[in-house]
Amino acid sequence: PVLSGVYSGKLNELTMASTLPYLLDYKNKYGSIIKGFEENKKQFQSAGNKKFVSFKGGLSTIINRLEEVLTETVVKKGAITTAVSKQEGRY
Numbered sequence: 001p002v003l004s005g006v007y008s009g010k011l012n013e014l015t016m017a018s019t020l021p022y023l024l025d026y027k028n029k030y031g032s033i034i035k036g037f038e039e040n041k042k043q044f045q046s047a048g049n050k051k052f053v054s055f056k057g058g059l060s061t062i063i064n065r066l067e068e069v070l071t072e073t074v075v076k077k078g079a080i081t082t083a084v085s086k087q088e089g090r091y
Contacts, residue, residue, distance in 0.1 A: 022036075063077065
């Protein structure tokens with residue numbers, strides 16, 4: 001689910017080479033992905049190299065704030081989105 005959401009695609013159609021190419025590099029260079037992680041452990045442990053961030057109150061924090069400032073817009077929460085399309089130049 002994380003990869004599918006991050007890359008906005010169907011997980012079974014994503015390839016490792018296109019989404020996480022360094023894992024293939026690790027496999028080829030070190031003989032396995034795990035050994036590659038071990039050899040590059042410091043790179044992933046450094047505080048300044050985090051790839052994901054969030055809000056203390058979770059991602060709903062940004063939605064709640066948008067709802068507060070977009071007073072002339074209806075913000076629908078808890079709805080399932082099946083598609084987003086452009087109409088009259090807007091989404």
